[in-house]
Amino acid sequence: MTARHRSRRRELVESIAQGAVLLSDEDQLLAINDAARELLAIPVEARVRSGADVLIHPELAGAVADVRDTGEPMTLEIDHAEARLRVNVSMLRDEVLVLIIDRTEEHRVEQLRRDFVVNASHELKTPVTGIQALTEALAVVAQQQPERVPELVARLGDEAARLAELVHDLLDLRRLEERGPSDRERVDLAELVRRVVAAQVDRADESVVELSVEAPVEVPFVGGRGDLEVVVRNLVRNAITYNRPGGTVVVALRVVPHVQGEPQIELVVTDSGMGIAPAELPRIFERFYRVDPARSRHTGGTGLGLAIVRHAVEQIGGSIEVASRLGEGTSFTVRLPAERSA
Ligand code: ADP
Numbered sequence: 001m002t003a004r005h006r007s008r009r010r011e012l013v014e015s016i017a018q019g020a021v022l023l024s025d026e027d028q029l030l031a032i033n034d035a036a037r038e039l040l041a042i043p044v045e046a047r048v049r050s051g052a053d054v055l056i057h058p059e060l061a062g063a064v065a066d067v068r069d070t071g072e073p074m075t076l077e078i079d080h081a082e083a084r085l086r087v088n089v090s091m092l093r094d095e096v097l098v099l100i101i102d103r104t105e106e107h108r109v110e111q112l113r114r115d116f117v118v119n120a121s122h123e124l125k126t127p128v129t130g131i132q133a134l135t136e137a138l139a140v141v142a143q144q145q146p147e148r149v150p151e152l153v154a155r156l157g158d159e160a161a162r163l164a165e166l167v168h169d170l171l172d173l174r175r176l177e178e179r180g181p182s183d184r185e186r187v188d189l190a191e192l193v194r195r196v197v198a199a200q201v202d203r204a205d206e207s208v209v210e211l212s213v214e215a216p217v218e219v220p221f222v223g224g225r226g227d228l229e230v231v232v233r234n235l236v237r238n239a240i241t242y243n244r245p246g247g248t249v250v251v252a253l254r255v256v257p258h259v260q261g262e263p264q265i266e267l268v269v270t271d272s273g274m275g276i277a278p279a280e281l282p283r284i285f286e287r288f289y290r291v292d293p294a295r296s297r298h299t300g301g302t303g304l305g306l307a308i309v310r311h312a313v314e315q316i317g318g319s320i321e322v323a324s325r326l327g328e329g330t331s332f333t334v335r336l337p338a339e340r341s342a
Helices: 003-015 034-039 058-070 104-144 146-178 189-198 201-206 225-241 293-299 305-316
Strands: 019-023 029-032 074-080 083-092 095-102 186-188 210-214 220-222 248-257 263-271 319-325 329-336
Touching (some): 003 029, 034 095, 058 074, 058 083, 058 095, 083 104, 104 146, 146 225, 186 189, 189 248, 189 263, 201 210, 225 248, 225 263, 225 305, 225 329
Parallel strands (some): 210 248
Antiparallel strands (some): 019 095, 074 083, 083 095, 263 329, 319 329
């Protein structure tokens, strides 16, 4: 091959947007572009001369050998240096061209979707199986021990309620994910918070938890009413559920001067409950994550509440933070953007 040929080859490989590697029939490295170096995680200072120096992944090296033997192009996916790569290997006359695309992000999303379907089916199975078993038991008990019918009907009602809550949360999450950002409606946040909190008073009384709101008379805001309600309802519900008898929940809404001088709205839900261990904190916003799955069988949580809250906050253009001390309590802070406040 002439020097001119070689430099034309190199130019061609370098002009390709994806990762590209060109090898001679004797496995000499004819050209490699920056994208390929990066995707294959080859240090800049590394001296690479042959295919064996760059195609370190055994499957990839095997594919190159196969393509050399058969002349048939091949596409494969490999996990390499924390990335998911799709690699296409083909012959270009007697040389081997390796094209590499980074599919890490798509792969992660596909994996999340698959996990979601598996988890959702698994979660749905528990109440459905319960309802089936209780229905069968009810038929027998109605004949033989009619006095036990009310007890079984009550349990049936609990399982049905659990199923309904789960389906409701799943639909909320799907709706949030598929829809774009929130509507822009005028909302009085102070009124909304007071109303949503008032609807939780019975739940708080049942748990012997004192519930209070600290808010200005009016806090005008422009954003999706439904999303705001979902955020407040879920945070307050958790603050009551993961509390202790005699505990408190304080919902504080305030307008704070932002660093740039623009006002920012802060919603802080603080409880005096069980708290969350530092190791668990990063995971609580994940779908289906529950700190104590055995306990949540009684409290009736779906593990979706905070995933829904986080999505809704993002749709409104805000952010959420959590601070907690095990055994002392937890505080969730939602910040809403200044440019959205009316
Ligand atoms: P769930 O439906 O189980 O409540 P969430 O997504 O709302 O699911 O919350 C996830 C987990 O985070 C809960 O199972 C609970 O263990 C923990 N958690 C949420 N809020 C609080 C809180 N205020 N105090 C203590 N733990 C909480």
